[in-house]
Amino acid sequence: MEILKIENLSKVYGKGETAVKALDDVSFSVKKGEFVAIIGPSGSGKSTLLHLVGGVDHPTSGKVLVDNTDIYALNETQLAIFRRRQIGLIYQFYNLIPILTVEENITLPLLLDQHKVDKKQLGDIVKVLNLGDRLSHLPNQLSGGQQQRVSIGRALISNPAIMLADEPTGNLDSKNSSEIIELLKMFNKMYNQTLMVITHDERIALQADRLISIEDGRIAKDEVIRG
Numbered sequence: 001m002e003i004l005k006i007e008n009l010s011k012v013y014g015k016g017e018t019a020v021k022a023l024d025d026v027s028f029s030v031k032k033g034e035f036v037a038i039i040g041p042s043g044s045g046k047s048t049l050l051h052l053v054g055g056v057d058h059p060t061s062g063k064v065l066v067d068n069t070d071i072y073a074l075n076e077t078q079l080a081i082f083r084r085r086q087i088g089l090i091y092q093f094y095n096l097i098p099i100l101t102v103e104e105n106i107t108l109p110l111l112l113d114q115h116k117v118d119k120k121q122l123g124d125i126v127k128v129l130n131l132g133d134r135l136s137h138l139p140n141q142l143s144g145g146q147q148q149r150v151s152i153g154r155a156l157i158s159n160p161a162i163m164l165a166d167e168p169t170g171n172l173d174s175k176n177s178s179e180i181i182e183l184l185k186m187f188n189k190m191y192n193q194t195l196m197v198i199t200h201d202e203r204i205a206l207q208a209d210r211l212i213s214i215e216d217g218r219i220a221k222d223e224v225i226r227g
């Protein structure tokens with residue numbers, strides 16, 4: 001089953017002389033549960049693509065369909081709800097809120113939607129992420145690996161259909177990088193969560209089911225390497 005359909009997606013930043021075409025008529029589909037690695041040179045449009053899939057930016061033209069919903073046909077309120085329920089986003093620099101504790105950072109997406117926190121689910125998540133003894137800490141009291149695990153917790157708490165990660169290990173040493181990728185792969189398999197990861201790390205890219213290579217805003221290569 002196809003969870004994600006991208007149709008003729010283009011993105012131009014700016015106007016006139018300074019306009020930059022970041023994404024140029026990109027189309028592809030992703031199956032539920034697929035693990036896709038997005039590779040390509042710096043500035044080729046990878047982050048733009050991920051942001052458009054995640055509903056955090058608007059395309060210049062084209063469509064993003066998640067579970068057959070045309071997400072950019074939604075109004076802003078509906079789009080914000082879609083984002084918090086269906087999309088988990090993980091960034092290179094974690095993007096945690098510095099004045100909130102670990103527990104508050106993880107449960108924030110639920111609180112913003114006025115949903116109750118399921119204590120058992122929270123307990124399960126912090127257990128696998130090995131953060132049980134850090135719930136009352138602030139982000140700056142944690143190591144980089146721990147901060148990234150908090151951001152994974154925040155991404156997981158609403159059981160999103162799609163996990164998007166933009167260079168999730170770009171700021172971590174190799175031991176912490178492996179840990180983060182193992183966790184993402186585990187949730188990908190355990191919950192059949194669709195996973196798209198931008199990475200410069202070939203060891204990570206080669207663990208994916210499929211490799212999509214972006215160059216100059218276009219798909220240069222798209223190959224299934226597993227499954």
Ligand code: ADP
Binds near residue numbers: 046049
């Ligand atoms: P990648 O993730 O592959 O490094 P990006 O998607 O970040 O590439 O960027 C693609 C192109 O769009 C680059 O030329 C970049 O400079 C430009 N770009 C990205 N974001 C913006 C922005 N907010 N405003 C203007 N140009 C941008």
Ligand code: ADP
Binds near residue numbers: 140141142143145146
């Ligand atoms: P890692 O092996 O994940 O890189 P570190 O060696 O950076 O971990 O940190 C070891 C321990 O010290 C971690 O459990 C972390 O919570 C704690 N720690 C790291 N930085 C700080 C800090 N600025 N304040 C309080 N505790 C910290």
